[in-house]
Amino acid sequence: MELSDYIRILRKNWLVIVVTTLVGVAVAAGFSLTRTPQFEATSGVFVSTEGGSTITELQQGSNFTQARIATYVELVEEPFVLNPVITDLGLNMNADSLAGRVTASAQLDSTIVQITVTDADPARAALIANALGASLANAVETLETRDGQEVSPVKLTRVRDAQAPRTPVSPNVPLNLALGGLVGLALGVGIAVLRAVLDNKVRNPRDIENLTDRPLIGAIPFDPKAKERPLILEADPHNQRSEAFRALRTNLQFLEMDGGNIFVVTSSLPSEGKSTTTINLAVALADAGKRVALLDTDLRKPKVAEYLNIEGGAGLTDVLIGRARVADVMLPWGKRPLYVLPAGKVPPNPSELLGSKQMGQLLEALGNEFDVVLCDAPPLLPVTDAAVLSKFTAGALLIVAAGKTTTHQLSGALDALETVGSKVGGVVLTMLPTRGPDSYGYGYGYGYGGYGSYGTYGAPAEKPTRRGRKNAAAEPSDDQLLP
Structure with missing residues (x-):
């Protein structure tokens, strides 16, 4: 560990250190007061x-x-x-x-x-x-x-001749208090370091760097109101979290993915911010004038339709089983070139549908029609859906929740993608604390991709495209997409 790591550990565990120091002083004081003066x-x-x-x-x-x-x-x-x-x-x-x-x-x-x-x-x-x-x-x-x-x-x-002394030689109260404080301080620092050594949570970019050579392309700050406003780019376009998604959009365009424009967005476990990251990234890309297709490929617990407040009764499942055409169920969202394909009804065999030939053909067609295709997929460790789907895409964007995802879980997710031969395009660190020792230095850029340092999150600051701007592409016609 570097000096900065030790400083972060001390800042993070300052309360433990203070408490153990005070306990050491209190024990020394109690010991001194209960001793008979000599x-x-x-x-x-x-x-x-x-x-x-x-x-x-x-x-x-x-x-x-x-x-x-x-x-x-x-x-x-x-x-x-x-x-x-x-x-x-x-x-x-x-x-x-x-x-x-x-x-x-x-x-x-x-x-x-x-x-x-x-x-x-x-x-x-x-x-x-x-x-x-x-x-x-x-x-x-x-x-x-x-x-x-x-x-x-x-x-x-x-x-x-010996004279009767006026002051006792023991207990030496100041010395005992000093020793008690030092022992308590040493114990607190030891506990802090031990907690850091035993802590297997991913908390900062260095933890990710130790597990994979793929770049960190996004750092999304924690928002305590994320459940109330999952689509932050619409709720508060100038929020710090909104700027983080714009920085993610910018960094995504610099990824070298062999010319592919289809990405599966997944995570190790549920509740790591996977769906909200996918949706906000899609909106950010559309605001920049990109034609974006957003697919809810989480056929087990779909969230895209709920977050975007659109009808999700028919969608991807119906297309894959031949019950509907893409143009009939793919919905435009907002006055921007963003089209959403909901998951539809939850099928009994989601892995088989996502790994089917029809799914591959659908993604290929959408990749030819749109600038970027984003697939919101289930987490990797509980089910195999995302790993199966990733073989049809240019790569995977792996979402990691700071302070929640463990290094073992992240390693397992990386291994799951490597097993099917999928490439990890980049890692997005979500739920980063904005204050405290584990906070990330947003004002200084990522330091990984080198994509600029003018904006708040390491990318040039841009005003979001207003709704109603005349740059939205026409809705795709029936002959442009798979029936």
């Missing part, structure tokens, strides 16, 4: 040797003291030193418990033993630290006094 008090004991007046004797005494320091440090935590303190102060604990609260240390090349005591009571911590200093001095004097000697050559003197 205080530290430290006393210092100076170790020296007595006797000797020459430099050599003094040097030997110093070396002896340095050698003994480590031993005296260890001796502080021994019962021999601890038990007298417990007895004198009347502490309700044993030597092991007290040893867990005591830390003794000595700096390098130093003869001062520092005794630190940690306790919930600051006064008691100081009292124990001072008592340990005195007990250590007594213990060393006892141990270092040799037989026949009255005094020990080693003398320990308390040079620093």
Whole structure:
């Protein structure tokens, strides 16, 4: 992944990251508030040797003291030193418990033993630290006094009395909160990255680029009112979504499809915007002066007649079984060169009809008569209709819904077309969010086809052809289409 991908992941999962960070801070705060404050008090004991007046004797005494320091440090935590303190102060604990609260240390090349005591009571911590200093001095004097000697050559003197501390050393609330926040932040980022790794939805053009070398020819933004106004070019010609369909129209004209002008429009699964894309693309092409034939080849759940508000009782099914002629059921729509062939009645054998010889002859005739023929076909994965129909066309336009179609489903759709030898002309990404981290940069063109960067969606901006403009071709005659 590139840096932009990580930035998109963080933007997309910012709420998760914020929540985990706050939870980390809250846990750290709870931990800190439930801990008993602990205080530290430290006393210092100076170790020296007595006797000797020459430099050599003094040097030997110093070396002896340095050698003994480590031993005296260890001796502080021994019962021999601890038990007298417990007895004198009347502490309700044993030597092991007290040893867990005591830390003794000595700096390098130093003869001062520092005794630190940690306790919930600051006064008691100081009292124990001072008592340990005195007990250590007594213990060393006892141990270092040799037989026949009255005094020990080693003398320990308390040079620093422990004072009752005013502030606790633990819990360190600011440090705990900072650590909790960092742990929560790291956990949130980890969850965000993991979600991105496990996310198999197609969300941007790069996901499509990783699966196929076919160009992305369209990027249609999400419209929450798409069901209320499926024909956006009629409902709101200057809408951002309308401009996206005009850009798709422009890019479609640059596809290299071996001179073919018949396209089957399909998708992986239902509800990816296949029918609305086909209809709006047909209207956009007709607005540009192209003679367009729109066929509803979805013989299972036809939608074209419903969306265009035309009579769909008779149509493609009747033509294929010889019950009607194309000219009788193919209807002009609007004051533009757009002709619509509804699906007609739902047959029991749609795959057989779409793969029949009659269907091939019909498409060939329409391809000779019209500039562009668009076939709104069923999705590829549930049924084979679109794959069967695609063998009669120049190629397929594959609709992919951003954030809905998975990479596995898109791969399955591509494989289904490849199996029958159909060529994928291009991919159209629909339902793209217009805001947020997954939004697509509409104002900068597609970046794939190189078809211009002057308009809103990467194509030159054009005013839609008004209804009533005198460029509509005459309605095809009976002898121009198959009977």
